[in-house]
Amino acid sequence: MSLHWLHVMAAWALTLGLFGGMAVAAALRHRAARRRLQALEEGR
Amino acid sequence: MPWLWGGAALVLAAGAVWGLWLSPPDWQQGETVRILYVHVPMAWLAMGGYLALGVLSLFALVWRHPLADLAARELSPVGAAVTALCLATGSIWGKPMWGTWWVWDARLTSVLVLFFLWLGHAALVRAFDDPERGARAGAILALIGLINLPIVKFSVDWWNTLHQPASVTRLDAPGMHIDILLPLLVCALGFTLLFAALVLARTRAAVMERRIRQLELARARRAEAGA
Numbered sequence: 001m002s003l004h005w006l007h008v009m010a011a012w013a014l015t016l017g018l019f020g021g022m023a024v025a026a027a028l029r030h031r032a033a034r035r036r037l038q039a040l041e042e043g044r
Numbered sequence: 045m046p047w048l049w050g051g052a053a054l055v056l057a058a059g060a061v062w063g064l065w066l067s068p069p070d071w072q073q074g075e076t077v078r079i080l081y082v083h084v085p086m087a088w089l090a091m092g093g094y095l096a097l098g099v100l101s102l103f104a105l106v107w108r109h110p111l112a113d114l115a116a117r118e119l120s121p122v123g124a125a126v127t128a129l130c131l132a133t134g135s136i137w138g139k140p141m142w143g144t145w146w147v148w149d150a151r152l153t154s155v156l157v158l159f160f161l162w163l164g165h166a167a168l169v170r171a172f173d174d175p176e177r178g179a180r181a182g183a184i185l186a187l188i189g190l191i192n193l194p195i196v197k198f199s200v201d202w203w204n205t206l207h208q209p210a211s212v213t214r215l216d217a218p219g220m221h222i223d224i225l226l227p228l229l230v231c232a233l234g235f236t237l238l239f240a241a242l243v244l245a246r247t248r249a250a251v252m253e254r255r256i257r258q259l260e261l262a263r264a265r266r267a268e269a270g271a
Contacts, residue, residue: 003140007136011132020073020130027245033256034252037252037256
């Protein structure tokens with residue numbers, strides 16, 4: 001792999017990695033909030 | 045929401061295949077031009093997202109819309125992340141093309157200021173015990189920071205910068221070949237959908253968390269009254 005390709009892959013990996021991390025964090029937070037709200041509304 | 049996540053993943057996958065494999069290398073930059081397909085969408089999202097923050101802040105300050113406060117609060121960490129990505133990918137692109145990771149030219153410096161504005165907003169809205177005061181302070185900061193957007197946009201025209209002038213959003217015609225422009229637009233659409241899905245998911249979670257706090261408070265009051 002040439003140095004140019006290394007820079008390309010680093011830029012793409014950084015971008016997709018950070019977006020992926022934020023997406024997983026948002027989905028987990030959303031799921032936890034939904035479950036807690038459901039439990040509270042059912043009186044548990 | 046699943047349709048938005050799915051749409052973003054599909055468009056982004058198509059953009060990645062097109063940008064990384066199917067599009068041609070640049071005659072001058074070679075393969076390095078493929079950084080453009082992530083760097084430019086991050087730059088557009090950093091600026092477009094900040095404009096959205098300004099609109100939300102206006103709604104929050106003038107019409108006291110409660111959802112505008114929450115959406116602005118959830119938007120700023122994502123905005124800070126895309127601006128950081130714009131700076132990082134630009135730096136990774138700059139090293140092989142310019143021979144340096146960073147220069148203090150007007151474009152790079154004004155985008156760094158934009159990053160600090162995003163971070164400042166994210167920190168300020170969380171710095172107060174009273175969320176309403178935090179939201180108001182954040183909204184004022186966001187509106188003042190709007191002045192930086194034209195500086196970022198026109199920095200390459202107003203000053204002599206190492207960064208190249210605008211090549212897509214020129215008034216006459218785009219300064220890049222259609223084989224590079226099309227995958228760029230597809231990647232930009234994919235990242236925009238992903239950005240929107242992220243902010244919406246965070247805002248929905250924040251709405252539910254607010255409701256949870258209200259229910260827990262009501263439950264604690266009932267327990268106190270019964271004791």
